[in-house]
Amino acid sequence: MSLGCDENDLVHLKLGEDTAVIHLFGATILSWRTGRERSENLFLSKTAVFDNKKAIRGGVPFVFPNFGPWSLGPQHGFARTSMWSLSEREPHEAVLRLTETEATLAMWPFKFEIKYTVTLASDALHMTVDVRNTDTKPWDFTLLLHSYLRVSDIASTSIKGLEKAFYIDKIHGKNSSQEGDVRIDAAIDRVYCSTNDVLEVSDGSRTIIVEKRGLPETVVWNPWIEGSAKTSDLDDDAWERMVCVEPGKVQDRVTLQAKEVFIAKASLRLAK
Numbered sequence: 001m002s003l004g005c006d007e008n009d010l011v012h013l014k015l016g017e018d019t020a021v022i023h024l025f026g027a028t029i030l031s032w033r034t035g036r037e038r039s040e041n042l043f044l045s046k047t048a049v050f051d052n053k054k055a056i057r058g059g060v061p062f063v064f065p066n067f068g069p070w071s072l073g074p075q076h077g078f079a080r081t082s083m084w085s086l087s088e089r090e091p092h093e094a095v096l097r098l099t100e101t102e103a104t105l106a107m108w109p110f111k112f113e114i115k116y117t118v119t120l121a122s123d124a125l126h127m128t129v130d131v132r133n134t135d136t137k138p139w140d141f142t143l144l145l146h147s148y149l150r151v152s153d154i155a156s157t158s159i160k161g162l163e164k165a166f167y168i169d170k171i172h173g174k175n176s177s178q179e180g181d182v183r184i185d186a187a188i189d190r191v192y193c194s195t196n197d198v199l200e201v202s203d204g205s206r207t208i209i210v211e212k213r214g215l216p217e218t219v220v221w222n223p224w225i226e227g228s229a230k231t232s233d234l235d236d237d238a239w240e241r242m243v244c245v246e247p248g249k250v251q252d253r254v255t256l257q258a259k260e261v262f263i264a265k266a267s268l269r270l271a272k
């Protein structure tokens with residue numbers, strides 16, 4: 001993979017013909033390819049910036065300790081713009097670790113440890129999150145796996161499993177309940193609440209099943225034509241080729257007492 005980033009910052013996973021690539025910056029999963037054709041299932045912007053300062057546009061960035069605008073630090077928190085370390089690895093699995101640094105303590109004065117396990121299985125990618133309060137005082141957070149899924153054409157894309165789910169519409173400010181499958185023909189930025197733990201994202205030729213545990217919300221985002229054009233690190237045609245379906249715990253903040261642990265899991269799986 002030639003992205004213009006330092007190969008030392010990348011972790012390559014392999015299982016049979018399937019591969020995944022993780023960037024230690026932001027614990028961002030850049031690529032997940034499956035099958036003999038080595039088809040890519042994640043969307044990564046061609047204009048993504050790899051300067052280890054700006055969040056990587058695409059793949060699966062790790063959002064913590066805050067989803068959305070944050071009074072204490074950058075939008076979507078610091079985890080996606082922090083350099084994680086590789087604490088364990090096998091050919092098909094990596095455990096990434098993030099703990100407090102001087103920079104994180106300056107904006108969020110708490111000690112923590114996150115272990116993030118990314119595992120390749122046959123036609124599947126599993127992500128397990130273990131967040132630990134290593135401080136002596138409680139703190140709270142929101143968390144999200146900001147998954148950019150590649151689709152062949154947004155016009156033929158649908159998301160199943162959100163029917164009847166209540167959603168917060170961040171663009172129009174009017175909340176509602178989903179009728180039928182989600183189809184996208186304009187900018188969308190919604191937080192679906194208490195969603196099913198199994199969703200299906202189909203582009204007409206391929207279906208990705210999104211499974212989750214302990215992550216009750218699902219954010220659906222596509223910036224559409226204008227949003228893609230005005231976002232400098234997003235390709236102008238990104239809106240046609242991606243949809244973000246993001247499992248998260250974002251509606252109510254999780255409070256962890258000293259020594260407490262929060263565990264959650266999400267998987268992406270190709271439907272047979």
Ligand SMILES: O=P(O)(O)OC[C@H]1O[C@@H](O)[C@H](O)[C@@H](O)[C@@H]1O
Pocket residue numbers: 055075076146170189190219221246
């Ligand atoms: O441009 P960013 O900070 O990566 O955020 C992208 C989008 O991420 C989504 O999760 C949010 O719901 C959107 O509001 C936001 O625009």
